[in-house]
Amino acid sequence: MTAAIETQSGIAGQQARAGMPAHHAAIFIGLLAAGLVAPFLLYPVFVMKVLCFALFACAFNLLLGYGGLLSFGHAAYFGGAAYVSAHAAKVWGFPPELAILSGVVASAILGTVFGALAIRRQGIYFAMVTLAFAQMVFFFSLQAPFTGGEDGIQAVPRGNLFGVLSLRSDFSLYFVVLAIFLGGLLLIYRIIHSPFGQVLKAIRENEPRAISLGYRTNRYKLAVFVLSATLAGLAGATKAIVFQLASLTDVHWSMSGEVVLMTLIGGMGTVFGPIVGAAVIVTMQNYLATMGAWVTVIQGCIFVICVLLFREGVVGVLARWLKKPL
């Protein structure tokens, strides 16, 4: 595993000599180890839910933490991909890998269209535009003939991976989800630490200066938007296969709010923060499921507290203590 990571980071041009810092490699190995042990200690479906939302939050954080763009409509790509992959698996009879792929392609297309429009406005307007587009996807999902309205698409078959490996058991499916999650995370890590990621950081810090240096910032912003939407789609499509369900919850604005909250708790602009945030929020929802609307109240309180007192997030604070970027 270490060797694989090092060869991958070796491609990264100028940073080749640095490679992946030792503590990052250690975290990746730690995640892999924890991921391999987790299903033996915890309920596998629960861990899969955490992994899906962690990937979703990491994809969102790529846009917010590294591109500096707050999208308040990421549910559109997560839920849109969930619907498409559920439809592909159930109605078209696609095997899971192709079903997930079609969801990912759909979210990439959606991200390209919405992203190209949204980056025409900055800051707060950008957030409002993305939210409005996501609401459009919500209304579409409510009315479109193939989405099943309030019921959503239920009983999606998990099928056989590559036509051979049955995913009927939670256990075999779990390792597929773990592989998707780690693959997605490594890709995001790679993007952040590539020259492309450095330009993004420059745009986030000072866009006029990046423009004056000759970067076509809009192209970079659109590219990171599409990447983020696509990876959010990967998370959503996987979620649809895991829970065998795509529903209106996945495209609702509260889902967009949840992913912001996960990123905020874990730490915006940290590689590993959103994973922690997703674990915290999913665990909380799991334990407080019986409390009804109080979950919303608690989430609102966490939002307020995080914004006022805890803007760095869990991993952000850890990184400051360790004096190392995480």
Add this chain to the structure above:
Amino acid sequence: MFELLGIPPQALFGQLLLGLINGSFYAILSLGLAVIFGLLNIINFTHGAQYMLGAFVAWMLLTYLGIGYWWALLIVPVVVGITGIIIERLLISRLYHLDHLYGLLLTFGLALIIQGVLRNQYGISGLPYAIPPQLAGGQNLGFMFLPNYRGWVVVASLVVCLGTWFVIEKTRLGAYLRAATENPTLVGAFGINVPRMITLTYGFGVALAAFAGVLAAPIYSVNPNMGADLIIVVFAVVVIGGMGSILGAIVTGFGLGLIEGLTKVFYPEASSVAIFVIMAVVLLVKPAGLFGRTA
């Protein structure tokens, strides 16, 4: 009877009236958002929840204290406006030195709290609020039937919107406000208490939302989710109009309500997304918004 493009006039004017009503709410709410954004530089995500709170406080006044509609129209904006002032002093004022996005996140959290608490208390089925007896019934205008209360909503919101426009554009207080929007430091140097002005502006914006909530209570059922979906449409309205101009916000609000009403007549399937599609077109053609200053 005459027909327009095969649509019976009752249906056409009925939908146009509904559009005008929706437009009244878009106008008041986007006006409040624009006023708050002008001075505080935050987008008040709580606006929808405060509109809903207005309707709920009106319902509570009637149910628990027996205070009727007309008093509610006066009391509710004051009460909810004061809660807004408290929120601004205690929470929002701590964020002015940070990125504007934190203000958005904070007010989003507050909206979740308000909605969640009321949902626990009153459920989501909706509570009835009767039309005040003075405004029951309606007028037959020949080409359509106009319920008195709906006519009143349009008139009342027009008056409130134009009143706000007058205060901001034509009075000394409004001049201070506009000056502080341009350059708060300089206005402060002239001895004007800018932080207090900011607080009162937020309170006023919130009071506008609450006023809209009271107006809405007899039309829509009073329920905790009534503001959440509306505020997203209002965001789109704000993006279309741009927040630079007060009159622009009012015109865009009413105009989009009418357009939405027309889509309901001619192509009902698209009515819920009409405003978002218009937003996409405006972003393509005039990214700064119809009345916006250059971004």
